[in-house]
Structures are given as C-alpha cells and as structure tokens.
Amino acid sequence: xxxxxxxxxxxxxxxxxxxxxxxxxxxxxxxxxxxxxxxxxxxxxxxxxxxxxxxxxxxxxxxxxxxxxxxxxxxxxxxxxxxxxxxxxxxxxxxxxxxxxxxxxxxxxxxxxxxxxxxxxxxx
Amino acid sequence: xxxxxxxxxxxxxxxxxxxxxxxxxxxxxxxxxxxxxxxxxxxxxxxxxxxxxxxxxxxxxxxxxxxxxxxxxxxxxxxxxxxxxxxxxxxxxxxxxxxxxxxxxxxxxxxxxxxxxxxxxxxxxxxxxxxxxxxxxxxxxxxxxxxx
Ligand SMILES: Nc1ncnc2c1ncn2[C@@H]1O[C@H](COP(=O)(O)OP(=O)(O)OP(=O)(O)O)[C@@H](O)[C@H]1O
Ligand SMILES: [Mg+2]
Numbered sequence: 001x002x003x004x005x006x007x008x009x010x011x012x013x014x015x016x017x018x019x020x021x022x023x024x025x026x027x028x029x030x031x032x033x034x035x036x037x038x039x040x041x042x043x044x045x046x047x048x049x050x051x052x053x054x055x056x057x058x059x060x061x062x063x064x065x066x067x068x069x070x071x072x073x074x075x076x077x078x079x080x081x082x083x084x085x086x087x088x089x090x091x092x093x094x095x096x097x098x099x100x101x102x103x104x105x106x107x108x109x110x111x112x113x114x115x116x117x118x119x120x121x122x123x124x
Numbered sequence: 125x126x127x128x129x130x131x132x133x134x135x136x137x138x139x140x141x142x143x144x145x146x147x148x149x150x151x152x153x154x155x156x157x158x159x160x161x162x163x164x165x166x167x168x169x170x171x172x173x174x175x176x177x178x179x180x181x182x183x184x185x186x187x188x189x190x191x192x193x194x195x196x197x198x199x200x201x202x203x204x205x206x207x208x209x210x211x212x213x214x215x216x217x218x219x220x221x222x223x224x225x226x227x228x229x230x231x232x233x234x235x236x237x238x239x240x241x242x243x244x245x246x247x248x249x250x251x252x253x254x255x256x257x258x259x260x261x262x263x264x265x266x267x268x269x270x271x272x
Contacts, residue, residue: 034178035236038171039243043163051231055178058146059231062153062170064163079143 001025001110003067003090006046009108010094010101012069016081017090023066029113030071030102034059040113041065048101052076054083061087071098130194131159137180137187139206142230145181148189149174152200155191161198165264168244169198172262175237176202182227183207184257198264209252216242216250 004021007014014021030048031037034055037047041063049056052074060068067090070076075093076084084091094101106112133155135148153170161169173189180187184206192199209215216238223233242248245262252258 032231033234033236034231035175035234035240038175039236039240043167049231053230054143055146055231058150058174061150062146062167062174064167 001108003046003092006069006105006108006110007092009104010069010092010096012092012094015070015075015091015093016085017067017088020067020088020090023090025066025110027113028102028105028110030098032098038063040115042113045113046105046110048098048105050074050098052080054080056080057084057087057089057091060084060089065089067092069094069101071096071101127194130192132190132192135189135191137177137189137202137204139181139183139185139187139204141181145178146174149177152189152191156193156198159193161266165198165266169200169264172241172244172264173200173202175240176200176260176262178232179237179258180204180206182223182232187257196266198266200260200262200264202260203257204259205257208254208256208258209250210254212250212252 003023003025025046026044028046029040032050037059043064045065047060047065047068048071050071052070057080070093073095137148149170152173153166156166184204187204190201214220218239219235221233221235227233246265247263249261
C-alpha cells in the first residue's frame with residue numbers, strides 16, 4: 001500500500017513530504033512512548049503517534065521509519081517540520097484517533113511489528 | 125588508549141536542552157553511514173546512543189559522548205555530571221523510570237532506555253555515583269553482527 005493510499009484511507013493531510021507519497025508501506029506501529037518505538041521499530045516502519053515534538057522525528061530517523069502519521073488531528077511545530085524535511089521523513093496528520101487509525105491500516109493488510117505475533121509477515 | 129588506526133570524536137550534550145536532544149546520535153549515524161558501516165550495525169549503535177543521549181538530557185546537567193572507531197569495534201562512552209543512579213540494578217529493569225510528568229508528556233519514561241542500550245550493544249558497562257554522575261560504555265563488534 002502506498003503512502004498516498006494510506007493518506008486517503010485515514011483522511012489524512014500531508015504536512016510535509018508530498019513527493020514521498022508514492023512510497024510503499026509494508027509495516028506499521030503506533031505508540032506515544034519513544035523508547036518503545038526504539039525497541040519495537042523496524043526499518044521501513046510507518047509510525048503512528050500522538051506525540052508531535054522534535055523527538056518524534058528524531059526517533060523516526062534513528063529507526064529509519066518511512067513516515068510519521070500524527071493522530072487526533074495533531075500537528076507539529078515549524079521546527080519539527082523543518083527537521084522532518086531535512087531528514088526526508090514525510091509527515092501526515094489524521095483526524096482519527098490512534099485505535100481507529102491503526103485498526104483501519106491493519107484491516108487493509110498492513111502488518112504490525114509485534115514479536116509475539118506469528119502471522120507477522122514482516123518478521124525477520 | 126588511542127591507536128593509530130582509531131578515529132575518535134567527542135560531542136557535548138547539554139542537560140535539559142530538548143530542542144537539540146538526539147542531535148549527537150543523528151550526527152554519529154551520519155558518520156557511520158559515511159564510512160560504510162553495515163546498516164544493521166548502524167541501527168544498533170544509533171538506538172543505543174540515542175537512548176544514552178536522552179538520559180543525559182533528562183537526568184543530568186551536562187555530559188559528553190566519545191565515539192571511537194577502529195577496524196574491529198565501535199565504542200561509545202557517555203559520561204555525565206548529574207544526579208547519578210543510586211540503584212543501577214533497579215534502573216536496568218524494564219519499566220523502571222523516575223521520569224517526571226513533563227518528560228512523559230514528551231514521550232519518555234517507558235523505562236526502556238537502559239534495557240534498549242544493553243540489548244543493542246555487544247558489551248555494556250555502567251557505573252554511577254549518586255550526586256556526581258554516570259558513566260556508560262558500549263562496544264559494538266564490527267565482525268559479529270549476529271552476536272546479541
Ligand atoms: N544518566 C543518568 N543519570 C541519572 N539517572 C539516570 C541516568 N540514566 C538513567 N537514569 C535513571 O534510570 C532510570 C531508567 O532509565 P531508562 O533510560 O531505562 O528509562 P527512562 O529514561 O526512565 O525511560 P525511557 O528511556 O524509556 O524513556 C531513569 O528513570 C533514571 O531514574
Ligand atoms: Mg531513558
């Protein structure tokens with residue numbers, strides 16, 4: 001599924017990184033705890049989070065996440081957007097809450113990163 | 125101990141400076157990318173370094189990170205002046221955190237930082253003196269990627 005299709009599915013708005021909308025997304029995860037993201041994150045992850053500070057982008061960059069979707073209509077400040085643009089990480093914002101946003105993506109066939117989940121296609 | 129074939133760089137970390145927090149680890153990641161370190165290893169180093177950097181920002185006044193690279197290993201030392209850790213064994217437990225409400229709102233305080241550092245490094249050492257500061261050393265072997 002491309003980021004563009006995900007944008008439509010989640011009624012999301014692109015904050016930056018329009019030119020990355022063709023990116024193929026193969027796994028996703030949601031958390032508001034950055035250390036959890038660092039622990040479970042895998043390269044290529046689509047990160048859903050309610051945290052809009054600079055650390056959301058730094059964390060995404062460290063784990064080589066493909067994009068960030070902020071939930072509950074949240075939007076980061078200019079400094080955070082600037083950093084994301086520098087790091088080539090597209091940012092989107094969906095009005096949906098975490099549960100619904102993740103649920104829709106999961107339903108659409110995008111697997112998570114939970115190690116306990118055997119059917120997890122993204123396991124390596 | 126410096127060797128002829130060793131690259132060494134020191135970075136400063138400022139306590140409580142959340143707008144630059146993580147910047148040192150980003151820089152380290154870029155250095156490792158430039159010299160062609162395997163991506164999986166870069167990831168481990170970057171995660172461990174970022175967690176250590178964030179701990180200095182959150183719990184110390186100031187600190188420094190020393191990156192040393194030689195043909196066999198990547199080593200990261202992080203030394204800070206700050207409150208230190210009274211009970212290291214407790215601090216190493218998953219889920220243990222003394223993060224304030226403010227830090228939690230910023231996405232920290234899962235109590236996963238030190239365990240993440242341990243998991244991602246091949247050798248991990250931590251010492252601390254309460255009221256003085258904390259010292260961390262992590263070593264990553266370039267040739268045994270798989271050893272965790
Ligand atoms: N450099 C440090 N100086 C003083 N105390 C520290 C330092 N690093 C860690 N600690 C103490 O150890 C605890 C556990 O650290 P750890 O990094 O595992 O979790 P955390 O920072 O609380 O949360 P997270 O890293 O998941 O955001 C901290 O809450 C803090 O009390
Ligand atoms: Mg921590």
